[in-house]
Amino acid sequence: MKKETSIKQAYDMAVERYAAIGVNVKEAIKQLQDISLSLHCWQTDDVTGFENQNGSLTGGIQVTGNYPGRARTIDEVRADILKATSLIAGKHRLSLHEIYGDFQGKKVDRNEVEPVHFKSWMEWAKENDMKLDFNSTSFSHPKSGNLTLANPDNTIRNFWIEHTKRCRWISNEMGKYQNDPCMLNIWIHDGSKEVPANRLKYRQILKKSLDEIFETRYENMKDCIEAKLFGIGLESYTVGSYDFYLGYGAKNNKIVTLDTGHFHLTESIADKVSSLLLFTPEIMLHVSRPVRWDSDHVVILNDDLLDLAREIVRCKAFSRVHIGLDYFDATINRIGAYVIGCRATQKAFLLALLEPSETLQQYEAEGRYFERLALQEELKSLPWSAVWDMFCLQNNVPVGEDYMSDIEKYEKEVTCKR
Secondary structure, eight states: OHHHHHHHHHHHHHHHHHHTTTOOHHHHHHHHHTOOEEEEGGGTTTSOOSSOTTOOOOSSOOOOOOOSOOOOSHHHHHHHHHHHHTTSOSOOEEEEEGGGOOOTTOOOOTTTOOGGGGHHHHHHHHHTTOOEEEEOOOSSSTTTTTOSTTOSSHHHHHHHHHHHHHHHHHHHHHHHHHTSOEEEEEOOOOEESSOOSOHHHHHHHHHHHHHHHTTSOOSSEEEEEEOOSOBTTBOSEESSOHHHHHHHHHHHTOEEEEETTSSOTTOOSHHHHHHHHHHSSOEEEEEOEEESEEEEEOOOSOHHHHHHHHHHHHTTOTTTEEEEEOOOOOSSOHHHHHHHHHHHHHHHHHHHHTSOHHHHHHHHHTTOHHHHHHHHHHHTTSOHHHHHHHHHHHTTSOOGGGHHHHHHHHHHHTGGGO
16 A cells, blocks of 8 residues: 555656646556557467477577476467466457467368367457457468468469468458457568579569459458568578568558568668558557567567657557567566566557657757757656556556566466476
C-alpha cells in the first residue's frame, strides 16, 4: 500500500510537470492503452513449431542458446504466452507461424494446410480476448533450399505458391472468426551466398509468384511483404530486398513490413516511416534488435526504438502502423525475454506520446532551432517513469522490477520441470 501511495504521488507530480510544457499525461496514457502489440509465438520455443520437434532451423536464421524450459507442445506454448501477457499492460495480439498449427500429431505438409488446423487457436484466442495474426513459413523444410518462391524449378516454386495461398486463406478465416482483419506476413529467405550470374532472373520469378498468390481477393486479412538484407549463408544476394518489396508494395497497394533487424546497421528505420506512409496503404513493424547482424536480440529501450516510436507518433499514424515483435533469444529465460521486449516497446511509445510535438514543430516553423534542440534534450530527464509506473498500476501488472519474481516463480514451478 505504501508503494502504491508513492507511485500515485510521483505520478501527480509528473502530471504537473508535463502540463507545464503543454503535455496532457492522461491523454498519453489513454493512447498507450489503445496500442496493441502483436506478440510473436516463436519466442516460447525457439521457432521450432509442431511439424518436426527435432528439426533445426534453415533459411539463413538461427537461435542461439539452450536455456532450460523451452515450450515443447501447443499447451506449453499457450501457457507461456498467457504468463507473459499477464505481466504486460494492455490488450495484445498473437502472431502465429504456419508451423504452429494444431496438427494433432498428423503429418500435414505445407501445401496441404487448412483453416481447420488453426481452429483451436482461434477458439483459444477468443477465450482469452486476443486477436491473431499469421505468417507463412518457407524455412526449415526439405523443399526450402536457398530458393522457394523465386525458384526456377516450377515443382518447388508451385509448392511454395500453394503454401502461401493457403496461408492467405487461413488468415482470412482467422479475420472472419475474430471480426478483425488478420495480418498475414510473407517473408522468404531466398538468396545466394555468392553473387548470382543474373540478379534480375530470380526477382522476375518472385514477382510472378506473388502476382499469382495475390490473385484471390480477401476481405478479412491484409497482406504484408517483408524484406531482408541477408541471411546466414545467403550473404551476397537477397531476392526479396527492400527495394524489390517497396516497389512491389507501392505498385500493388500492399503493406510493406519493416523488420528493424533486416537493414544495414547504419540505416534509420524510423526515417523510412514517413516515406512509406506516402506510397503504401499501411506499415507492418517487426520490432527486433540487431547486434552486428540480424541476430534478433531481445528488444530494449534504446535510441533506435525511441526514434521509431516518435516518428509514428509525430506522423499521427497509429491507424496505419501495426506493431509486431520478432526476436528469439534462448540464452535467457524465454518468458522474461518476452516481457522485457514488450515493456520496452511500450515505454518507447509512452515517451513518444509525452513529447510536446506541436511546440517542437512551432519552434521549427519559426526557425527557433536552439529552442527545439534544448526542449528535446530536457525531455530526456522529465519524470516519464512515474507515468509508466502508473500505467502498470492501472493495468494491474507488476510495477518496475516486480515482474522478475513472478517469472522466477513460474520457472521454478513450471518451466524447469520440462
